[in-house]
Amino acid sequence: MNTSILQKTIRLFKSNKLLFSINILGLSIGIASFIILILWVTKEKGYNTFLKDKDVYQVVTTYTVNGGIRSARTTSLPLVRAMSQDIPGITTVAYTKPADGLNLKTTQKQTRSNGRYASSSIFKIFPQPFLMGSPDRALDDPAAIVISADVAERLYGKDWRTQMDNNIISLENKEWLVKGVFESFPGNSTFRSDFFLPMPKDTNEHIGSYNYETYLKLESQINPQTVAAGINQKIAGITKSAVTLQAFQDIHLYSNFSNGIVDGGRILYVRLFTIAAFFLLGMACINFMNLYIASSFKRTKELSVKRIIGADRTSLVMQLVGEAYITVFIAIVLALVMVFLLLPSINVYLAENLHFPLQSWRFWLFIVGVFAVTGVLASIYPALRLTSFNPLSVLKSSQGAKIGGIGITKILFTLQFFISVFLIYIAFTTNRQVQYLLHKDLGYSKENIVGKKLSREEIEKIPVLKAELAAKSFVTSQTFSSSNLISGTPMTGDVTWTGKLPADSVRFAVLYTDKDFSATFKLKMLTGGFGAEYGADLPVVINKKAARIMGGEAAILNKTINVFGNNCRVTGIVDDFNFTSLYNPIDPLIIADYPAESEYIFARPVPGREADVVAYMETLGRKDNSGKAENYFWVEDTLHTLYKDEANLGKRSFLFSIVCILIALSGFFGLVNFSIIKRTREMGIRKIFGSAQHQIVFLIFRDFLKWIAVAALIAIPVSYMFLNNWLEKFPYRIYLNPASFVIPLLGMGAIIFLIVVFYALRLGRINPIRVLRDE
Structure with missing residues (x-):
């Protein structure tokens, strides 16, 4: 029996090589994507599970x-x-x-x-x-x-x-x-x-x-x-x-807080891509069913003859299920090969560290489960559908079985396109948001600045390092700072000034730096500047937001304020700039000329002399035994790393939206091909009676385009609610507009149009006389 099923599967492949190959390829891509997503979800859920004590x-x-x-x-x-x-x-x-x-x-x-x-x-x-x-x-x-x-x-x-x-x-x-x-x-x-x-x-x-x-x-x-x-x-x-x-x-998974309570985090992405993984597998199974039915359509007379000579329906169902399982097995083997070969490239693209768990028995048990479930999902409906007809009516009919029953598959086809459009919107919007964060004007020049975190012994030598850098011909300016302008600065409410109300609970960020901070980062000074001396008072510069809280620029400039019990003189006011990540709004800021509290050194190279500055930073950093210098960074590159999660969300969405589109389009191909096979006689008669080619094409594609439009109309409001909720966590964000939804649809529409043109040309070559003679 098994040998017979294998032989019939091989015969089916030889008689429908193109359709059979597309079927296996589509299913294997879906299974491979499912495995990769589950590997990522498993890795994320595995964080912090090594402690036996859960208290x-x-x-x-x-x-x-x-x-x-x-x-x-x-x-x-x-x-x-x-x-x-x-x-x-x-x-x-x-x-x-x-x-x-x-x-x-x-x-x-x-x-x-x-x-x-x-x-x-x-x-x-x-x-x-x-x-x-x-x-x-x-x-x-x-x-x-x-x-x-x-x-x-x-x-x-x-x-x-x-x-x-x-x-x-x-x-x-x-x-x-x-x-x-x-x-x-x-x-x-x-x-x-x-x-x-x-x-x-x-x-x-x-x-x-x-x-x-x-x-x-x-x-x-x-x-x-x-x-x-x-x-x-x-x-x-x-x-x-x-x-x-x-x-x-x-x-790890619940890292975000809003108003003092947990408000999601990476768990949002885990849930999203868990759902996407199962939808991808479901889409691949739906396509398999559609294409399997289409490839088996001409076998209805063969199956009818078997029924008449004594084969019961159960044995025919088992035969079809067995053939489908052989195909699924081939697809899973191909999917595992894809995962093994593509995982290193995917790790690079997504900045992940996923491993192919070759020696894990749990992984292979999972694969066996995927094989069993996928085989059932992909084979039962086609087997039941192909054996549900009356064999006598099939043999009497000149056009084979009236299989019908594609209403369910059209609904599932709509679901496929809904998922595809939804993921495209996520990829499109997250990419726009990340690009906005990376290119937003921060109020200072982040380009071409190299920094380094100082060790304790280097902090003690700040005056020496300052003199060394000032004498270098390859440096235009240099400065020291207690912050890297990314991870934030300490906040304090221990600030007083003339006119402060007792109930005032404003907290200020405090940044310790030196007189060259403004010139190095090209800050916009509104009035005054760094470096004026006022006896024992420590000179400080405040930002515009702090000046507004303290009564206005004119009221506070050159006045004394008290910070941490120390008298400070406001010598300048700088325009507001983002001295922490764009996840946080700009806070009132006090910049103190006190480099002894610094932890970072920054230098702006002379254009073309960047390598010399890097070499100098390497001499500051100690080298490990591999000889690799550590601990210097480019400010702009660090900002890119800061929004890695959002960038990876966009990359993952883009990657798997492409997979969804490929699967959905192959399903589109399968359904259209199935429809044309079923209606070939009708198409021939319509051509004989004078129907124009564009009328026939419209007749074939009308229902499919209607379901695609329904998928898009459902995806737009769902995507808008999801993406708008996601964007609300950013103090600085893009805003959704009609172009955010129209542009991705136009791209998918162009691909569908090409498929329509392909089938229009194919239908144009139909010879109605030959079709009717064959029938």
Whole structure:
């Protein structure tokens, strides 16, 4: 029986090579796209699942800034200390702050790594296995360091266990004793660190300085909202801020907050592309059904003869299902080959790191499931439809079976085009939004500026570095800053000025820099400037928004304000500019001429001398053992990276909208081809009685074009609601207009028109006499 089915499948292929090949190719593309999307969804859902204890939560601080509520995944040290004091439900509190881009050195090797300062309880929250030493009290010694296995291998080699005789690492002009080596954090963790240093003791910090990531371990089965309420009751007397708790496993997917509550995040994309994945598979199955029915249409007499000579309907259904399963098997094998070959290119295009899980039994079980379900979806309806006729009526008819029944497939065909149009709109709109963000005027010149995060020893040498750069012929200007103008700046309400009302709760961003900041970034000064000296007062420049809050430009210029208890003189007012990402509106800003607090160096090269500036930055950065220089960046490139999620949403939508269009158009081809096969006799008679070719073409395509129009009319309002809701999260955004929906439709319409022309030419070659003779 199996051999017979295989032989019949081969015979079917030989008799309909084009249609059969299109069928297999369309199904394999759909299955390959489905597999790739599911691999991505699985990777996203796998974040932060490595912890066995699910009672770990991150503290999120919510606070009011200039009339709006914002949330930060950091908190201040006074709040950490407050929540560590006998709050019911909390078993462990751990807090960390970054120690990024530091150079770890042994006597022979060195490597630049990103680590954290951490409280000694960090390993109770994140119990990474220790490969050497013990996590108990590992960070109690103020001169201790614990490193990851990856860092140990970079510093001591693969056999580091036998090479660590001298467990001393130099870091930040200080020697640290290696007290342990822990298993490196997995790549799908939002919490990572190459090393841990003890948290400095007795740090006196302002309650509004949110510098610490804080994690809590709660008692089993306790409601985290109850614990958050207890914390907020505890801190109500010392701050107006509040905290919420978010489960560690939710951080990656539910990363956005609005008005202090979770408001989506990457989960939106996961849900969208999960639905898209199943729709793609469904579309491929629909096409398979349509084309399989079309390719089997001429077999109705063969099937009728079998029925008459004794074959029951069940055996014929099993035969057709078996033939379809063989085709599905070929398509799945081809799809797996596509995934294996295309995945590296897709990773580059989408900036992802998807892997073909060749050795995962779960993956192959998933493939078996896809094979079983796809085979059922793709074969049952055609098998039942092709065996549903009366065999005697088929043999008596000169034109074969009246199969009909394509009403359902037309509805499904409409669904295909709806999905295609919807994804096209997403791709088109997200690309426009990303381009808007990348090319928006930020109020400063981001082009041709190279920056570098400074190490602690380099910060201590800022005057020397300043003099060095000023003497270089390849630099037009240089400056130092406490911010990279992307990740944000500290906010404070500790600012007073003459006329400030007691109830005024405005918070200001504070940026520490030097006198050349304005010239390097080409800011637009409205009045005054950087660098005027006023005795003991610290000179500051404020932006237009801050000046408006303080009573206006004329009222505040050259006046004294107090910031963090220090008297400052406003020496200039600069036009508003985006000193953080475009996810945030512009806040009132104070720019202080105090380079000692800087963390970044920036330089604008002489045109054509960019390589010299990069070479200088490389001399500042320490090199790891591979010789690769690290830690400098181009401001414009960093801005491009900032909107990676939105750019990748557009890329994914574009890629899979193309797949949807190909599948939908192949379905269009299948249905039209099916319709022409069924109505060939009718077309011949119409030509004999004088029907013009364009009338016949219109007759064939009228219903299909009507369903395409219905799909577009449904897709437009649905897409508008989805995209408008997505765009609302951006303070700076594009606005949807008719062109946003008309242009993609025109592109698809042009492709459909070409198919219509192709079939018009094909119908024009029909010889009605020959058709009627054959019938």
